Amino acid sequence: MRYEMVVGLEVHIELSTESKMFCDCSAKFGGEANTHVCPVCLGMPGVLPVPNKKAIDYAMRASLALNCQIAPFTKFDRKNYHYPDMPKDYQISQYDKPIGSNGYVVIRTDKGDRRIGIRRLHMEEDTGKSLHEGVAAGSLLDFNRAGVPLIEIVSEPDIRTAEEARLYLQKIRTIMLYTGVSDVKMEEGSMRCDANISLRPEGSSEFGTLVEIKNMNSFRSVQRALEYEAARQQSVLESGGRIVRETRHWDEGRGVTFSSRSKEEAHDYRYFPDPDLVPLEINQEWVDEVRRALPELPDQRFRRYVEEYNLPAYDARVLVEDLALAGFFDEAVAAGANPKAASNWIMVDLQGLLKGEGKSISEVKIKPSHLTQLIDLIEKATISGKIAKDVLVEVCFTGKDPESVVKEKGLVQITDESALIKAAEEVLAANPGPVEDYRKGKKNAIGFLVGQLMKATRGKANPGLANDILRKLLDGSV
Ligand code: ADP
Ligand code: ZN
Ligand code: MG
Numbered sequence: 339m340r341y342e343m344v345v346g347l348e349v350h351i352e353l354s355t356e357s358k359m360f361c362d363c364s365a366k367f368g369g370e371a372n373t374h375v376c377p378v379c380l381g382m383p384g385v386l387p388v389p390n391k392k393a394i395d396y397a398m399r400a401s402l403a404l405n406c407q408i409a410p411f412t413k414f415d416r417k418n419y420h421y422p423d424m425p426k427d428y429q430i431s432q433y434d435k436p437i438g439s440n441g442y443v444v445i446r447t448d449k450g451d452r453r454i455g456i457r458r459l460h461m462e463e464d465t466g467k468s469l470h471e472g473v474a475a476g477s478l479l480d481f482n483r484a485g486v487p488l489i490e491i492v493s494e495p496d497i498r499t500a501e502e503a504r505l506y507l508q509k510i511r512t513i514m515l516y517t518g519v520s521d522v523k524m525e526e527g528s529m530r531c532d533a534n535i536s537l538r539p540e541g542s543s544e545f546g547t548l549v550e551i552k553n554m555n556s557f558r559s560v561q562r563a564l565e566y567e568a569a570r571q572q573s574v575l576e577s578g579g580r581i582v583r584e585t586r587h588w589d590e591g592r593g594v595t596f597s598s599r600s601k602e603e604a605h606d607y608r609y610f611p612d613p614d615l616v617p618l619e620i621n622q623e624w625v626d627e628v629r630r631a632l633p634e635l636p637d638q639r640f641r642r643y644v645e646e647y648n649l650p651a652y653d654a655r656v657l658v659e660d661l662a663l664a665g666f667f668d669e670a671v672a673a674g675a676n677p678k679a680a681s682n683w684i685m686v687d688l689q690g691l692l693k694g695e696g697k698s699i700s701e702v703k704i705k706p707s708h709l710t711q712l713i714d715l716i717e718k719a720t721i722s723g724k725i726a727k728d729v730l731v732e733v734c735f736t737g738k739d740p741e742s743v744v745k746e747k748g749l750v751q752i753t754d755e756s757a758l759i760k761a762a763e764e765v766l767a768a769n770p771g772p773v774e775d776y777r778k779g780k781k782n783a784i785g786f787l788v789g790q791l792m793k794a795t796r797g798k799a800n801p802g803l804a805n806d807i808l809r810k811l812l813d814g815s816v
Contacts, residue, residue, distance in 0.1 A: 345497035352528040359487035360387030371480040379485035381426030393487035396519040401438025413617040423466035433609040436460035455494030500564035563588040647677035669706030703737030
C-alpha cells in the first residue's frame with residue numbers, strides 16, 4: 339500500500355517591537371541575563387498588563403499579508419500550565435477568537451502552484467529561557483525573553499510532502515520579512531516551528547492519527563524530521579501497528595525523532611479570558627489603516643517583475659526571494675538600468691561573487707547606481723562585457739564607481755580599426771596552423787583566432803570588430 343503524508347505546521351514568530359507585549363521592557367534579543375525585566379513580565383502578584391498597540395498593528399499586518407480575515411472582536415486568554423521559565427504559571431494567548439483567520443499562502447512546487455490554508459493567526463507572549471549547559475547544578479533562568487510579543491500561525495493540514503513544508507516555511511519567512519514585522523531568524527529563535535504529521539493510504543479522504551514534532555531549528559531540519567517521521571509511521575502501519583498521538587522531539591545529531599510523553603504535556607490548559615485585559619474591538623477603519631500601510635508583498639513583486647519588466651519567471655523568483663537583492667534590483671532599474679540586463683548581472687555575476695565571498699549584498703561596496711553605470715558603459719561600447727566582469731569585482735571591493743575604475747585602469751574598449759590591425763597581424767603570424775585551416779575552408783577556425791586577439795588586447799578589443807578585421811585579413815581584402 340502507498341501512503342500519503344499529511345502535514346500542518348504551527349509557526350511562532352517574534353515581533354520586532356521595541357518593547358514587550360504587556361510592559362515597557364525592551365524586547366531586544368539577548369542582553370545580559372535578567373536585565374530586560376520588570377514586575378509585569380516577571381509575573382509578580384498584583385501587576386497589570388497593558389497591551390502594546392504596535393504589536394497588535396503588527397499582528398494585523400501579518401494577518402493581512404497572509405490573506406486572513408481580521409476579527410472585529412478579539413480577546414486575550416490565559417493558557418494555564420506550569421513551567422519554570424514562566425513564573426505566572428500561565429501564558430497570555432488567544433484561544434477561541436484569534437485576531438486573524440481563514441488565510442492562505444501560495445507556494446510554487448514542481449507540480450505548479452499550491453495554496454496552503456492558514457487556519458488562524460493569534461497573538462501571545464513568549465516565555466523566558468532555561469539554561470542548563472555549563473551550569474554546575476540545577477538550571478539558570480533568563481527572563482529577558484519573557485513577554486516578548488509573538489504571533490502563532492497555524493496552517494490547515496494542506497501540506498503533502500516534506501519539501502512542501504520547507505517551501506511553506508520559506509514563503510512565510512519571506513512574507514514576514516517584506517512586512518517588516520519580524521527579523522525571522524531561525525537561528526536566534528525569532529521564527530520557530532512545530533510540525534503535525536500523519537499518514538493515510540493514498541486516495542483516502544480521512545486523516546490518520548497525528549504526531550507533533552518539536553525542536554527543529556532550521557528549514558532543513560524540518561524537512562529531515564518529516565521525512566524520518568513519515569518513514570517511521572509507515573513501518574509502524576505496515577507491521578500492523580497503530581500510531582499513538584504523542585509529541586516527539588527531533589534529534590538533529592542522530593537524525594531521529596523520539597517520544598517525549600510526559601504529564602506536563604497533557605493538553606488541558608483550562609483556557610479562560612484574561613480578567614486583567616479588556617477585549618479588543620477592531621473597527622473597519624483600523625483594518626483599512628493597516629492595509630494601506632502594507633508594503634508590496636512577494637507575490638505582487640513577482641508579478642510586477644514578470645509583467646512590467648518581462649523578466650523570466652525564474653529570475654523574478656530568485657530576486658523576490660531575497661529582499662535585499664530585489665531592493666538592489668529595483669534601485670538599479672529606477673536609476674535607469676535595463677531590467678533584463680540588471681537582472682542578469684545580479685543573478686549571475688553579483689550573486690556568484692557574493693557566494694564565493696560568503697557575503698550578503700550589504701557587505702560589499704557596490705551600489706545600485708554603480709550597476710546602472712556599468713550597464714551603460716557596455717551599452718555605449720566603452721567597455722566589453724568581459725571587461726565589465728572585472729570592473730564589477732573591482733567596484734564590489736573598492737566602492738569606486740565603474741567609470742573611474744575604467745579610466746584608472748585604462749580599460750576603454752578598442753574600437754579603433756587601425757589600432758587593432760597590428761595586433762591582428764601578429765596573431766595571424768603566430769598561428770599558422772589555424773590560418774591554414776581557415777583558408778582550406780574550415781571557416782570556424784576563426785573563433786580561435788578571435789580568442790587569441792582578445793587575449794592579446796587583454797580583453798579590450800571590441801569582439802565584433804576583432805572578428806571583422808581578422809576575416810578581412812584572412813580573406814586578403816585589407
Ligand atoms: P488544535 O491543536 O487546535 O486542537 P489540531 O490539533 O487539529 O488543532 O491542529 C493543530 C495543527 O495540526 C494544525 O496545523 C493542523 O493543520 C494540523 N493537523 C490537524 N490534523 C492533522 C492530521 N491528521 N495530520 C496532520 N496534521 C494535522
Ligand atoms: Zn517587563
Ligand atoms: Mg500553540
